[in-house]
Amino acid sequence: MNDRGTPPEGFRFSLRKLLIIVGVAAATFHCLNKIRKLPEVARDAYATWDGANLVIEYLRTHSGQWPQNWDDIAQVHRMVQGRMRGGQSIEELKLRLSIDFKVNPQEFAAADPSSPGGLPRAIRLRNGKDTCWEGAEPNTLIHQFLTDADRYLERVFKLRDNIKNATTPPFWFPGQGRRSRSDE
Numbered sequence: 001m002n003d004r005g006t007p008p009e010g011f012r013f014s015l016r017k018l019l020i021i022v023g024v025a026a027a028t029f030h031c032l033n034k035i036r037k038l039p040e041v042a043r044d045a046y047a048t049w050d051g052a053n054l055v056i057e058y059l060r061t062h063s064g065q066w067p068q069n070w071d072d073i074a075q076v077h078r079m080v081q082g083r084m085r086g087g088q089s090i091e092e093l094k095l096r097l098s099i100d101f102k103v104n105p106q107e108f109a110a111a112d113p114s115s116p117g118g119l120p121r122a123i124r125l126r127n128g129k130d131t132c133w134e135g136a137e138p139n140t141l142i143h144q145f146l147t148d149a150d151r152y153l154e155r156v157f158k159l160r161d162n163i164k165n166a167t168t169p170p171f172w173f174p175g176q177g178r179r180s181r182s183d184e
Contacts (some may be wrong), residue, residue, distance in 0.1 A: 055138075067099070
């Protein structure tokens, strides 16, 4: 400000500039807040995926019987711990997940995913969010296993034939590193 109470030369306050500054600040805050929450979102998504896989493994190894409590889940967790995608302990999963231990697997398998009610919510996050990886919604995975276990297990655990029977690496595969004398 100068002596007369007016802004210095070249400086003009306008509502447009203020709105732009506030908008940029709000967008920056929003983006930073989303970035800050990413690790938590990922842990939730892995928890739902791992929860579904633990229930599926229990169903597979216990003749289609549904787990009765967290002790049953913990037993399977100890067996498959090296294959857990999220690497969370059973205690962490208990804090994040709610599992309905009263589910009837036959009724679950008979449920129609396309109906208005959809599938039963046997596994859900305790925080109320619907976080999951694309293609890994926990109740859908369990339903797929219960309705067609052979195809589900083949999709999850088997390599495609074009990969199994490959004789040369795909074009996108990096070089094999150092060559031996027999390659010359």
